[in-house]
Amino acid sequence: MIHPIFTNKENFIGAKQRIIGYTHKTPIVTCESINRLAGCEIFFKLENLQKAGAFKSRGASNAVFTLLENGFKGDVATHSSGNHAQALSRVARFAGIEARVVMPENSVKSKIDAAREYGADITFCIPTLEARETTLAQVIEKTGAREIHPYDNVDIILGQSTCTMEILEEIEPDIIVAPVGGGGLLSGTALAAVHFGKSVRVFAAEPEGASDAWQSFQKKQFVPSERPNTIADGLLTSLGKLTFPVLIEHVSDVFLASETQIIEAMRTMWQRAKILAEPSSAVPLAVVLRNHAIFAGKKVAIVVSGGNIDIDNLPWK
Amino acid sequence: MIHPIFTNKENFIGAKQRIIGYTHKTPIVTCESINRLAGCEIFFKLENLQKAGAFKSRGASNAVFTLLENGFKGDVATHSSGNHAQALSRVARFAGIEARVVMPENSVKSKIDAAREYGADITFCIPTLEARETTLAQVIEKTGAREIHPYDNVDIILGQSTCTMEILEEIEPDIIVAPVGGGGLLSGTALAAVHFGKSVRVFAAEPEGASDAWQSFQKKQFVPSERPNTIADGLLTSLGKLTFPVLIEHVSDVFLASETQIIEAMRTMWQRAKILAEPSSAVPLAVVLRNHAIFAGKKVAIVVSGGNIDIDNLPWK
Numbered sequence: 191m192i193h194p195i196f197t198n199k200e201n202f203i204g205a206k207q208r209i210i211g212y213t214h215k216t217p218i219v220t221c222e223s224i225n226r227l228a229g230c231e232i233f234f235k236l237e238n239l240q241k242a243g244a245f246k247s248r249g250a251s252n253a254v255f256t257l258l259e260n261g262f263k264g265d266v267a268t269h270s271s272g273n274h275a276q277a278l279s280r281v282a283r284f285a286g287i288e289a290r291v292v293m294p295e296n297s298v299k300s301k302i303d304a305a306r307e308y309g310a311d312i313t314f315c316i317p318t319l320e321a322r323e324t325t326l327a328q329v330i331e332k333t334g335a336r337e338i339h340p341y342d343n344v345d346i347i348l349g350q351s352t353c354t355m356e357i358l359e360e361i362e363p364d365i366i367v368a369p370v371g372g373g374g375l376l377s378g379t380a381l382a383a384v385h386f387g388k389s390v391r392v393f394a395a396e397p398e399g400a401s402d403a404w405q406s407f408q409k410k411q412f413v414p415s416e417r418p419n420t421i422a423d424g425l426l427t428s429l430g431k432l433t434f435p436v437l438i439e440h441v442s443d444v445f446l447a448s449e450t451q452i453i454e455a456m457r458t459m460w461q462r463a464k465i466l467a468e469p470s471s472a473v474p475l476a477v478v479l480r481n482h483a484i485f486a487g488k489k490v491a492i493v494v495s496g497g498n499i500d501i502d503n504l505p506w507k
Numbered sequence: 508m509i510h511p512i513f514t515n516k517e518n519f520i521g522a523k524q525r526i527i528g529y530t531h532k533t534p535i536v537t538c539e540s541i542n543r544l545a546g547c548e549i550f551f552k553l554e555n556l557q558k559a560g561a562f563k564s565r566g567a568s569n570a571v572f573t574l575l576e577n578g579f580k581g582d583v584a585t586h587s588s589g590n591h592a593q594a595l596s597r598v599a600r601f602a603g604i605e606a607r608v609v610m611p612e613n614s615v616k617s618k619i620d621a622a623r624e625y626g627a628d629i630t631f632c633i634p635t636l637e638a639r640e641t642t643l644a645q646v647i648e649k650t651g652a653r654e655i656h657p658y659d660n661v662d663i664i665l666g667q668s669t670c671t672m673e674i675l676e677e678i679e680p681d682i683i684v685a686p687v688g689g690g691g692l693l694s695g696t697a698l699a700a701v702h703f704g705k706s707v708r709v710f711a712a713e714p715e716g717a718s719d720a721w722q723s724f725q726k727k728q729f730v731p732s733e734r735p736n737t738i739a740d741g742l743l744t745s746l747g748k749l750t751f752p753v754l755i756e757h758v759s760d761v762f763l764a765s766e767t768q769i770i771e772a773m774r775t776m777w778q779r780a781k782i783l784a785e786p787s788s789a790v791p792l793a794v795v796l797r798n799h800a801i802f803a804g805k806k807v808a809i810v811v812s813g814g815n816i817d818i819d820n821l822p823w824k
Contacts, residue, residue: 217534217553220531239782
């Protein structure tokens with residue numbers, strides 16, 4: 191069942207006002223040559239140019255400042271493969287509190303460096319969900335910090351919704367495609383479309399190597415992400431208790447892309463559109479290019495979720 | 508002496524109206540971590556997200572549609588190492604005319620491919636100014652096309668000025684830094700600052716390996732670009748009859764950057780700000796990072812002139 195907080199439009203408007211000053215209103219750009227390739231009109235919402243390089247700054251800002259408004263005085267903590275860690279660390283610094291971050295030891299180096307630069311207190315763990323959760327529990331026990339889950343948190347989801355609120359203020363797409371990992375961005379996208387869209391459909395884009403959301407959507411029951419294997423390092427996690435019901439109720443479809451298609455879409459975004467997208471952010475374009483008939487002639491908004499990639503280790507080297 | 512057409516503000520306003528529909532109003536973005544590094548507040552004007560991947564679309568649109576307004580019915584021709592060729596070919600297609608383009612045979616492959624995709628009729632020549640001019644003269648004799656010089660053309664310069672007009676509508680910088688090759692963008696920047704700025708200074712940024720504008724500025728007399736050697740492949744050319752006087756009269760200073768500094772600045776733009784800039788576009792940031800005292804605490808606008816680079820051949824590989 192959808193969390194009741196998501197049924198009230200005012201909560202979304204509140205989030206949008208709350209994050210002003212801590213996030214960018216990011217630009218939306220088009221690229222004629224990609225439109226020709228795709229056979230539709232694509233609008234790229236550039237969250238790679240968002241503060242800390244990803245949409246995660248939206249959710250983190252809303253979550254931290256909601257806590258502060260409610261009188262909370264402690265630190266915050268989370269486990270994150272990278273972008274959420276950076277975003278939370280950055281916002282915590284603005285709020286004058288500490289961010290205690292648990293990161294898998296195989297996280298992308300540039301993401302670890304960035305979180306460190308934002309002042310995060312990092313604890314590493316082995317790259318399993320269990321190890322993340324156990325380590326985080328230990329950190330919280332030791333520091334008394336409040337957990338800010340990367341996606342299964344109402345304030346995070348309300349924050350992520352502001353991206354699509356901005357899209358819908360500027361254009362009227364037929365379809366919005368967002369990548370899905372844990373489902374925070376996707377849920378925010380779908381819920382914003384419900385409250386602020388006219389007749390827009392929301393599609394999820396997922397790597398074949400981490401197809402748990404696709405499976406969950408087909409079976410209409412939660413399927414966890416087990417041994418995911420994809421270059422899209424932001425999309426490895428399982429759906430959550432808050433995000434699964436939003437997927438089932440408000441997302442029109444889930445589409446998969448292969449690793450080759452993801453890398454090719456990423457190359458296309460870099461070479462043709464000059465959009466420095468990380469692999470996770472290329473999955474929506476990969477899906478559009480793979481399913482010509484579905485998108486033909488449509489106005490399609492794509493959330494370019496982030497640009498945090500180690501430029502010394504590009505996948506086409 | 509400054510060309511008289513540049514003394515009338517109306518000509519700039521006319522150019523801005525003329526290019527609507529053929530060019531983007533590009534976004535301006537900031538990056539906290541680069542601001543910390545530079546010790547000033549930098550506003551990146553993203554002409555890498557301009558149509559055809561560079562500011563050149565502005566000048567090309569203004570030049571071609573000015574010709575059409577004046578009843579011209581033939582084709583256009585030019586010599587260009589790349590971005591101007593792409594831009595002119597694209598606009599010519601909109602105008603329903605041919606673009607005859609002379610390109611040095613050592614042009615970046617991605618630029619040749621793109622010009623070809625836009626439908627250019629390309630003739631290659633050896634990479635010297637003399638060969639470019641001779642070959643172009645032959646092409647013009649054969650086809651009757653009208654030459655659109657990449658920078659020494661009043662309509663091109665008026666077109667390039669629209670980039671700074673947009674900057675000044677959105678922010679009030681203390682300084683604008685533009686790269687200088689032939690001086691078309693720089694002239695447009697300086698002239699727009701004269702007509703539309705309050706108390707903004709314009710600085711030119713140039714590679715040490717192609718320092719003819721710097722030398723010309725120091726000596727107050729034209730020095731040609733001889734055997735330039737720099738990774739900034741858009742900045743190899745000499746100043747022109749129209750651009751040299753603008754440099755002397757309206758540009759406050761010229762600063763140089765080394766090859767190492769250019770590559771480092773480009774890396775910084777990619778890694779930290781997720782701005783996919785070509786080497787020529789990184790020269791202004793290189794100059795800012797090299798001259799801390801001059802820029803400290805200032806509001807600095809940087810024109811990110813283009814993003815046309817072969818992503819398989821990055822300079823830090």
